[in-house]
Amino acid sequence: MTASPFRAVRSPALTVRVELSDQERDALAHLLDEVTAMLVVDPEQVPGAGAQDTQWQVLEAALAAPAPRDPAVARLLPDGSRDDPEAAQGFRRLTEHGLREAKQQRLSAAAQALRGEPPVELAETEAVQLLKGLTDVRLVLAERLGLRTDADAEHMHEETLRRLGALAEAETTGDEAVRPDLKADPYLHLALMYDVLTGWQECLVHELS
C-alpha cells in the first residue's frame, strides 16, 4: 500500500497529487460510482411507484415516501427529525431531491477526476469533492458493517485481525483445503476497505489543512 496516498502541492494554487497505485485509484473511483448509483431513485424501491411510471411520477412518489428502505441510503439521506414524523417528511420533501443530486454530482465528479491520466493531480475543488465523497462511501460501508458505536468499531478491528490471522496461518501451512479466500469473506473485504479508506481520508484532510 502507498505510504502517503495524497500530497498537497501549494504553488501556485493548491492542488493535490494522488499517489495511489493505478489499481487503488481505480478501486476508489469504482466505490464512488457504486455510491452514486445507490443514490439514483430506483422505481422498484419506491412504494406506490411502478417501473412503468414516468420519471416525474417516480420522483413525486419518492418525495412523498418516508426514509429510503436501504439503511445505507437512509444514512446518506437521513431524517431531519427523530421525534416528529410529519416534520421529517416535510423536510424530506423539501431537501431530499437536492441532497441526492448534490451527492451524486459530487461523487461522480470525484470519480472522474481520479480517472485522469497519471500522474493525477486534483484541483482544490476536486479534492474537496473527493473528501466529502469519501465520507459518503465510509458511511455506506459502516452501515453494512453494522458500525454504530466505538465498541462496534473495536469489535470490527478485533474480528479483522482474527480473520487476517487465520488467513496468514492457512497461507503458511499451504493447505489448499482450508485456505480461506479473501474474496469469499465479504466481511473481511468490507472491513479492510473501510480501514484503508479511513486512512486515505485522514491523509487527505491533513494535506488540505
Next chain:
Amino acid sequence: MMDVHAKGKAVVSHGSRDDMERDTAALHEYGLWATFQKDE
C-alpha cells in the same frame, strides 16, 4: 465535539424553524446526521 462523541448528540444551532431546516440540510451535505427539534 466531545458531546457528540460521548453522548451521541450535541446542540449546534438555535433559531427559527426555517433557519434550522436550512442548517440541518447543510449538515446532511457533509454526511452528518443532524436533526431539528422544538425547544422544550
